[in-house]
Amino acid sequence: MMLPSLVRRWLHRPKKSDPRPLAKFFYIDEEVNAIVNELQCLDVRKDPQNYLVLLSQLHNSQERMLTLLEQILEQCVPTKRRQRDYHLKFPDDLVNDTMTAHLLFAAELIVGGTYVEVEEADGVLLRPLAQKLLRSLEDLRRILREQSLEDPGIYPEAAHGALLEYDNLCAEFEFRYMSLVVSVKTPEEIYEQQEIAVLFCETVSRALQQGYLTQEMIDDCEPELMISIPRLAIISGLLIFPDGPLNLQKRAEEMCELFSPFYGLLKKIRELLCILTEKELHSLERALCSASSEDPSVHLSSCLPPPMDSNSLHLNRQTRHPEAAIPTVQSTTNRGFLQVTSETCNMTTCNPEISSQSMVVNSEASSTSQENKLHNAPNPLEILRNMHMRYSIRKTGFKDVRSRYRSDSDMLHRLFVCIAGVADQLQTNFASDLRVILKTVFEAVSSRQQQDTERTAEDASRLPDCSVCQNLEQQASRAPLVTPEWVPDSASTQCMSxxxxxxxxxxxxxCRSCGKIFCSRCSGYSSSLPHIHNSQPVRVCSHCYHVHCSPQDRITEGTAQHLY
Known part of the structure; x- marks a missing residue:
């Protein structure tokens, strides 16, 4: 019994040059088994150095095998896989390509009774799940290895079932084990992170309208956006969306974790933002969008009036009224966005009653769910217009904040430094959270069309260079069909599979179906074809047999050696 099995293995094993995933899996699986056998025969006490070398080789081989399994899962069952939404709860630096290898190693330790990262009581509870996961992986390896000897080009139902079982158990063990090892975010923390992502999305949309950023920068994920978007979001959160994550009406301990350490500084920043003119605010935002190596004074000085002598400056500071810094409300529909913003901020600062009412209006206008916020976010300009139509603005006097500074240039520079300091400190304290948030922002506002992940099984099996697959696409688009032509013998020196x-x-x-050139093993199937009037079955390749030939036309012998 052993000899025929070895002969079959030698005769039917795939070629090393075969690029298909199952053929690659055969040799990686052989490599893993060979290293495991060598480790079992090695005496660790006599040769510890060689043991460490083999252990490192085993780790690398297992990582490559798991990476290939991931590719096979995406190829066979892309729409049936277990969702990994819980990755949002994990720290960003833990979710990487090597996490599966780490989990399987942890499962082996738990099954063996060794508990390194978890408590013994938790490990005992996880042991049955770890045993199921390792058993599922062994069954999957066996099925894929046998299929690679049969035909590396197809995945039967048994392979699909084993893939799905392994994927489900791996996801279940991953969630339970990682929840014990790392600190998992609470639903409230995830909600706060989504609120900040919504604020950043609205900030980017407004920056695109104002010309601070370009769509090309968003699509290319320019590194400088990691700096400019959080800076602009501080202004948007204080002026345009005061009921969002930067809601200063709450106490410091009630704010989200990212901004609560800067509660007092954010209040001072808002106080200064409220007295800026439209031109000053534009210049400040442009300076915040500039690269860190540029001099912000170039942008800040562009909005300042010509210098005056000391007597005129002293007289101006004595006679300046706060209302002079507030733009006049325009009744026309094309009034400036920033003018309305400055007036609203002054209105809410001077009158707490109106401020609380404004929060209600903003709350009613905003969406009730995070998904609606991301896709159907309210227009800030419309909200502010409705507020001005509903409430009358009271121009009451308040302390001239500008008089605290030597000049307007000094005030703008201090404001720039404060905003940039808060945003840059966020990059230091919450780098992982900001990466996740900015990734969500780039995906939401990118103009590039995202690939549709809801692929059908037929779409996943189609080949770009198959003439029959191309005919099916042309038929779907109502384009004229092209009759498959045989590839000349001289056009290929190797099997096209x-x-x-x-x-x-x-x-x-x-292959009589697609016309491509194959070896006898990859074209060892026969089927009746509708475009060949002869009722005799003809030779077809593995791909056409399993994808394009109807079941009633297939010849189930599994070989076409009798065909010409």
């Missing part, structure tokens, strides 16, 4: 070189013994064979 497994890449095996043609020799005197390994002959060329044409």
């Amino acid at each position: 497994c890449c095996a070189q043609f020799t005197l013994l390994r002959r060329r064979h044409h």
Whole structure:
């Protein structure tokens, strides 16, 4: 019994040049088994150095095998996989390509009774799940290894079922184990993070309208956006969306974790923002968008009036009224966005009653869910216009904040330094959270069309260079069909499926369905074809047999050696 099995294994094993995932899996699986056998035969006490070398080789081979399994999962069952939404609860630096290998190693330790990262009581509870996961992986390896000897080009139902079972158990163990090892975010923390992502999305949309940023910068994920977007979001959160994550009506301990350490500084920043003119605010935002190596004074000085002598400046400070810094409300529909913003901020600062009412209006106008906020975010300009239509603005006097500074230039520079300091400190204290938030922002506001992940099984099986697949696409688009033509013998020196070189013994064979050239093993199927009027079955390749040929036309012998 052993000899026929070895002969079959030698005769039917895939070529090393075969690029298909199952063929690659065969050799990686063989490598893992060989290293495991060598480790079992090695005496650790006599040769500890060699043991460490083999252990490192085993770790690298297992990582490559798991990466290939991930590719097979995406190829076979892309729409049936277990969702990993819980990754949002994990720290960003833990969710990487090597996490699966780490989890399987942890499962082996738990099954063996060793508890490194978890308590013993928790490990005992996880042991049954770890045993199921390792058993599922062994069954999957066996099924894929057998299929690679049969036909590396197809995945039968048994392989699909084993893939799905392994994926589900891996996700279940991943969630339970990582929840014990790392600090998992609470639903409230995730909600706050989503609120900040909504604020950043609205900030980017407004920056695009104002010309501070370009769509090309968003699509290319320019590194400087990591600096400019949080800076602009501080202004948007204080002036345009005062009921969002930067709601200063709350106490410091009630704010979100990212901004609560800067509660007092944010209040002073808002006080200064409220007395800026439209031109000053534009210049400040442009300076915040500039690269960190540029001099912000170039942007800040562009909005300042020509210098005056000391007597005129002293007289101006004595006679200046706060209302002079507030733009006049325009009744026309094309009034400036920043004018309305400055007036609203002054209105809410001077009158707490109106401020609380404004929060209610903003709350009613905003969406009730985070998904609606991301896709149907309210227009800030419309909200502010409605507020001005509903409430009358009271122009009451308040302390001239500008008099605290030597000049307007000094005030703008201090404001720039404060805002930039808060945003840059966020990058230091909450780098992982900001990466997740900015990734969400780039995905939400990118103009590039995202690939549709809801692929059908037929779409996943289609090949770009198959003439029959191209005909199906042309048929779907109502384009004229093209009759498949045979590829000339001289056009290929190797099999177009497994890449095996043609020799005197390994002959060329044409698939009667797609016209491509294959070796005898990759074209060892026969089927009746509708465009061939002869009722006799003809030779077809593995891809056409399983994807394009109807079940009633297939010849179930599994070989076409009798065909010409």
